[in-house]
Amino acid sequence: MGIKVVKFGGSSLASAAQIAKAVAIVVADPDRRYLVASAPGKRDASDTKVTDLLYQAYDRRDGDYAYTLATIKQRYVDIAVELGVSVDLDTPFAEIERRLTDQPERDYFASRGEYLNSLIIAAYLGWTFIDAAEVVRFSDAGQFQPDQTDVLLGNALAQADHAVVPGFYGATASGQIKTFPRGGSDVTGALVARAAMAEVYENWTDVSGLLIADPRVVVDPLPIRRLSYTALRELTYLGASVLHENAIHPVRERGIPINIRNTNHPDDPGSWIQAQAPSTPSGPAIVGVAGKTGYTAVTVHKAQWSGTHGVGQLVFDLFEALNVVVDVALTGVDAWTFVVRTEALDALEQPFAESLSVLRPDKVEFQEDLALLGIISSGAVSRNTASLRLSQALADANIEVFADAYAGDLRIITLPAARHDDAIRAIYDALV
Numbered sequence: 001m002g003i004k005v006v007k008f009g010g011s012s013l014a015s016a017a018q019i020a021k022a023v024a025i026v027v028a029d030p031d032r033r034y035l036v037a038s039a040p041g042k043r044d045a046s047d048t049k050v051t052d053l054l055y056q057a058y059d060r061r062d063g064d065y066a067y068t069l070a071t072i073k074q075r076y077v078d079i080a081v082e083l084g085v086s087v088d089l090d091t092p093f094a095e096i097e098r099r100l101t102d103q104p105e106r107d108y109f110a111s112r113g114e115y116l117n118s119l120i121i122a123a124y125l126g127w128t129f130i131d132a133a134e135v136v137r138f139s140d141a142g143q144f145q146p147d148q149t150d151v152l153l154g155n156a157l158a159q160a161d162h163a164v165v166p167g168f169y170g171a172t173a174s175g176q177i178k179t180f181p182r183g184g185s186d187v188t189g190a191l192v193a194r195a196a197m198a199e200v201y202e203n204w205t206d207v208s209g210l211l212i213a214d215p216r217v218v219v220d221p222l223p224i225r226r227l228s229y230t231a232l233r234e235l236t237y238l239g240a241s242v243l244h245e246n247a248i249h250p251v252r253e254r255g256i257p258i259n260i261r262n263t264n265h266p267d268d269p270g271s272w273i274q275a276q277a278p279s280t281p282s283g284p285a286i287v288g289v290a291g292k293t294g295y296t297a298v299t300v301h302k303a304q305w306s307g308t309h310g311v312g313q314l315v316f317d318l319f320e321a322l323n324v325v326v327d328v329a330l331t332g333v334d335a336w337t338f339v340v341r342t343e344a345l346d347a348l349e350q351p352f353a354e355s356l357s358v359l360r361p362d363k364v365e366f367q368e369d370l371a372l373l374g375i376i377s378s379g380a381v382s383r384n385t386a387s388l389r390l391s392q393a394l395a396d397a398n399i400e401v402f403a404d405a406y407a408g409d410l411r412i413i414t415l416p417a418a419r420h421d422d423a424i425r426a427i428y429d430a431l432v
Contacts, residue, residue: 002199004031007167007189010041010049011206012263013117016082022204023125025266034157034196036167036189037121039113040075050075050113051182058109061100069097076116085123092116108177111169114185122164130156130163132188136170138178144170146191146250153195165192186244190258194250201251201258203243208262209271210240212288213428217421222432224288226272231287231376232258234410238374239292248273283378284432285386287409289424291373293417295327296345297402299337300356301363312336315359322348322355327372328412330403337403339414342368370402371420375427377409386431387411393430399423 008022026032039050050072057068073093080087096112099105115131122129135156137148149170157163167185171177180187186203193201210224210232227235229252236245243260251258258273305311315336319326328339345352353364377386390411394401399422403414415423 002031003033003196004029004200004202005034005036005189005193005196005198006032006202006204007036007185007192008038008263009185009203009205010038010051012041012204013038013121014041014043014047016079018263019079019083019121019124021263021266023121025204025263026125028266031199032202033162034192034198035121035125035127035164036185036192037114037118037164038167038185039117040079050117051110054109054113055106057100058104058106061104065100069093069100076120079117080120080123083120083124085120087120087123089116092119105177107169107179110179111166111177114166114168118164118166125162125164127162127164128160130160130165132166132169133171133175133177135165136188136191138170138172140172140174140176142178144180149191150195153191157192157196180246181244183244184246186247187250190247190250193256194254197254198256201256203247203258203260204263205260206262206264207260208265208268209260210235210243210288212284212286212432213424214239214290217424218428221428222284224271225269226274227287228276229273231409232273234374234376235288235290238290238372238412240288240290243273285378285389286427286431287376287378289373289375289427291371291420291424293369293371293420294342295339295370295372295414295417296342297337297339297367297370297414298345298352298356299335299365299367300359300361301335301365302359302361303334305334305336318355318358322352324348324352328403328405328414330405339370339372339403367402369417370414371417371423373413373415373420373423373427375411375413375431377411379409383409389430390427393426394423397422397426399426 006026012022013019026035041049053068053072057065076089119129135152137145139145167188169177169179190201211221212224213221215221229248233245233248236243255275259270261270262268324340324344326338326340330337356364377383399415399419401413401415405412
């Protein structure tokens, strides 16, 4: 087989014992040549992630940060000692402390968790350490630069048969550290897989792949064995949290499948993400259901809008000018409804109704405290049959649907946020 790129999440690298497990997985397959590492996560429910400790130290930079910094350093010292690895930790921690007072930059401190963990893991494996700051490029304004990154990463990987790359961060051409959003190590793993022209991108975490529904809502949900890139992107955007949504595009571009695996159960096949997932006529009626709360529906009424050319473009231009993303848009005869994140409206300098005054609406209505739910059909039954069963399940549970829209195999339902969990359970029981 060809090259495999492996990424391990924070729970998989939270301690020396977990790192030893991860390394055993890597060396068991000679095709696993490039490893992307997260910062150490929680060792147990009462523990704190290293990245959160680094944020705490940064926030206390003008006061008492010494204890927090010492706690972080001891965490890495313990890992190195237990693994029997000799790594210079004094020098990077001296630099971290210096920069807390002389050159405080939040992204720099956030990135040190991955940096230090990768140094130790590279030493433990005897592999080359490639600093993400040298190969993952951002503009001075903080915009990720995919083409430059692909070239830099490709050149660096070509010179290393085996390498460890820290996830989550990169840097500008001048060396200023920039980070991806939380969970961004998934993105780094996808970038390394693309640059290496990998046969597969293995994403190792603490669950055995994707599940049809959130296990915090549905007891023991069935796994998803195969899923398309498109379906995964839709589920992650709507709340599924196993893989960062921006990790899909880099591998999708080159047709590299993603295999989500469990570090603690390495023999489990996990979930496969690829261009086209095979249909399963004998399986559940849906591939997955996911949702998130925190939405507001804005309904704009104006007489004689129906059939008027350019209305939609005018309204969407207004939302864009206000930097508000529309997740769902529905049209009526003389009314349009837009479902948006509530926090986006709250962040506006003036009330949104005032912003809409340029449209001269007859009336603007706001429906708050909503949730979006995405349900992806599997093809096991006709979409019409699945739709009828889903609608009946919600009706039987007495759940009001505010808006309902289709996009291919994806059905998006807007409903009261208070009924989010109830709706997921009702849909799972009826269709799975």
